[in-house]
Amino acid sequence: MRVQPSPDRRPPTVEASPAAGTGQDDDDGEDDGTRLDVRLWLRLLACTSLIERQVRRGLRRDFDTTLPRFDLMAQLFRAPEGLSMGELSARMMVTNGNVTGLAERLVQEGLVERRPAAGDRRRQTVVLTPSGLAAFRRMTPAHAGWIDGMVAGLSNDEKQQLMGLLARLKQSVETYENGVPQ
Amino acid sequence: MRVQPSPDRRPPTVEASPAAGTGQDDDDGEDDGTRLDVRLWLRLLACTSLIERQVRRGLRRDFDTTLPRFDLMAQLFRAPEGLSMGELSARMMVTNGNVTGLAERLVQEGLVERRPAAGDRRRQTVVLTPSGLAAFRRMTPAHAGWIDGMVAGLSNDEKQQLMGLLARLKQSVETYENGVPQ
DNA sequence: CGCGGTTAGTTTAAGCTTAAAATAAATCGT
DNA sequence: ACGATTTATTTTAAGCTTAAACTAACCGCG
Numbered sequence: 459m460r461v462q463p464s465p466d467r468r469p470p471t472v473e474a475s476p477a478a479g480t481g482q483d484d485d486d487g488e489d490d491g492t493r494l495d496v497r498l499w500l501r502l503l504a505c506t507s508l509i510e511r512q513v514r515r516g517l518r519r520d521f522d523t524t525l526p527r528f529d530l531m532a533q534l535f536r537a538p539e540g541l542s543m544g545e546l547s548a549r550m551m552v553t554n555g556n557v558t559g560l561a562e563r564l565v566q567e568g569l570v571e572r573r574p575a576a577g578d579r580r581r582q583t584v585v586l587t588p589s590g591l592a593a594f595r596r597m598t599p600a601h602a603g604w605i606d607g608m609v610a611g612l613s614n615d616e617k618q619q620l621m622g623l624l625a626r627l628k629q630s631v632e633t634y635e636n637g638v639p640q
Numbered sequence: 641m642r643v644q645p646s647p648d649r650r651p652p653t654v655e656a657s658p659a660a661g662t663g664q665d666d667d668d669g670e671d672d673g674t675r676l677d678v679r680l681w682l683r684l685l686a687c688t689s690l691i692e693r694q695v696r697r698g699l700r701r702d703f704d705t706t707l708p709r710f711d712l713m714a715q716l717f718r719a720p721e722g723l724s725m726g727e728l729s730a731r732m733m734v735t736n737g738n739v740t741g742l743a744e745r746l747v748q749e750g751l752v753e754r755r756p757a758a759g760d761r762r763r764q765t766v767v768l769t770p771s772g773l774a775a776f777r778r779m780t781p782a783h784a785g786w787i788d789g790m791v792a793g794l795s796n797d798e799k800q801q802l803m804g805l806l807a808r809l810k811q812s813v814e815t816y817e818n819g820v821p822q
Numbered sequence: 823c824g825c826g827g828t829t830a831g832t833t834t835a836a837g838c839t840t841a842a843a844a845t846a847a848a849t850c851g852t
Numbered sequence: 853a854c855g856a857t858t859t860a861t862t863t864t865a866a867g868c869t870t871a872a873a874c875t876a877a878c879c880g881c882g
Contacts, residue, residue, distance in 0.1 A: 492718075493784055493788075494799065494803075495784070495787045495788045495791050495799070496783070496784050496787050497803070498787075498791060498799055498802060498803055498806075499691060499787045499790075499791070501803060501806045501807065501810065502684070502687060502688055502691070502802075502806060503688055503692070504733070504810060505684060505806050505809050505810050505813065506684055506685055506688040507733045508733070508810065508813045508814065508817070509681060509684070509685075509813055510685070511733075512813070512816070512817065514870085518870095518871080524837075524838080524870095525838095526837090526838065526839090536674075542860075542861095543860070543861060543862090544859085544860060544861075547861095551686070551689045551690070551693075552838090552839070552840085553839070553840055553841075554860080554861060554862080555839080555840075555841085555842095555861085555862070555863075555864090556838070556839055556840075557861090558861070558862055558863085559837085559838080559839090559862095560837095560838080563837085578847075578848070578859095578860080579846085579847060579848085580846065580847045580848070580859075580860045580861065581847090581859095581860060581861085582860090582861080601678070602675055602677065602678050605677045605678050605680075605681045606675075606677045607816045608681075608812060608813045608816045608817075609677050609680060609681070609809065609812055609813075610812060610816065611808065611809075611811060611812025611813075611815055611816075612805075612808055612809060612812055616805060616808060617676065617677070617680055619801065619805060620680060620684075620802075620805045620806075620809065621676075621679070621680055621683060623794075623798055623801060623802045623805065624680075624683045624684060624687050624802075625683065626793065626794055626798060627687050627791065627793075627794060627802065628683065628686060628687050628690065629793060630790060630791055630792060630793025630794055631687065631690045631691055631694070631790045631791075631793075632690065633793055634694070634789045634790045634792065634793075635690070635694065635790075696840085700840090700841080706840095706867075706868080707868095708867090708868065708869090724830075724831090725830070725831060725832095726829085726830060726831075729831095734868090734869070734870085735869070735870055735871075736830080736831060736832080737831085737832070737833070737834090737869080737870075737871085737872095738868070738869055738870075739831090740831070740832055740833085741832095741867085741868080741869090742867095742868080745867085760829095760830080760877075760878075761876085761877060761878085762829075762830045762831065762876065762877045762878070763829095763830060763831085763877090764830090764831080
């Protein structure tokens with residue numbers, strides 16, 4: 459591990475909590491030396507990991523496939539006209555190279571097809587095959603059922619609130635992403 | 641891919657939305673064929689992925705390390721008496737084998753140490769070395785700073801609400817996990 | 823004691839994922 | 853038209869992750 463951060467990189471700004479005037483005190487609430495914002499992140503990560511694990515297990519157990527494969531097929535299902543490799547990687551939020559390998563395996567299994575895109579010889583369009591569409595149609599109710607079960611402990615009201623807050627969070631993260639010298 | 645789900649597995653239950661009496665209508669709000677619960681899950685996953693990517697980038701860029709390594713070190717930091725391999729894998733929510741490899745690399749780098757646990761020759765205790773502790777202390781303010789920046793768009797009030805809802809969600813998922821024939 | 827079952831951890835094979843470098847086609851500016 | 857840049861995708865090397873099989877140590881009980 460490199461011992462010192464590169465000097466040409468932005469030094470981390472730790473303080474400057476905006477004290478957003480919501481009337482609650484500014485206490486960081488450290489109980490184990492971890493600050494509120496970080497605890498929020500850890501909790502978010504824990505929820506995601508738990509759900510993800512169940513979905514992964516279910517897909518393997520019931521359909522002998524994987525979450526990334528399912529995810530790729532879901533993207534194609536939502537875009538029946540097909541997607542380019544780049545569009546796939548953007549929507550799946552993974553790297554280009556990742557999609558290359560994933561798509562390759564799905565082609566092997568006969569679930570998706572790659573064809574040259576019109577008018578740009580670099581580009582390819584990936585589409586679900588009929589067999590892939592059928593497979594996805596078999597999987598998606600099970601998938602939705604698992605999710606439903608896992609969030610069943612929340613009321614509709616809570617779900618709506620969570621949707622809203624997560625939308626705000628996403629926006630916040632994307633703002634940071636754009637505002638920071640990558 | 642296996643074409644049919646194993647007959648001995650629980651069939652997916654798709655319907656049965658409890659219509660939780662919150663006064664809002666029972667519309668699933670399908671806009672692209674994806675149900676509310678699944679959209680909630682996708683949004684959660686999107687937030688997590690976005691934040692995770694930034695953290696990963698930062699750790700690589702500024703400290704030449706990875707998120708799982710940082711995570712392992714963070715667990716040890718919070719447990720100064722050290723943790724067994726199994727405790728580590730439980731707290732990190734990853735498999736045992738995963739921790740084996742991770743710990744090995746950190747030992748290589750001199751950041752953690754493995755020593756036999758007292759009274760049980762199967763067990764080992766993993767601890768941060770002084771060098772590992774120092775490295776973690778250098779990383780953690782930067783890490784917290786990135787998180788702070790990413791959630792800065794939320795008010796303290798919103799953060800608190802989100803914390804609460806995520807706690808409820810976690811509980812819901814864990815209940816499902818326990819209530820379902822694994 | 824010694825067997826059976828459990829628990830802690832490692833190994834293995836396969837697949838996932840990334841960052842960075844490479845390839846190749848399109849586009850832009852002369 | 854032609855070189856430079858950008859864009860789409862693949863390749864590569866390294867590391868992460870899982871599930872399943874395996875090894876070794878513990879524990880209970882006859």
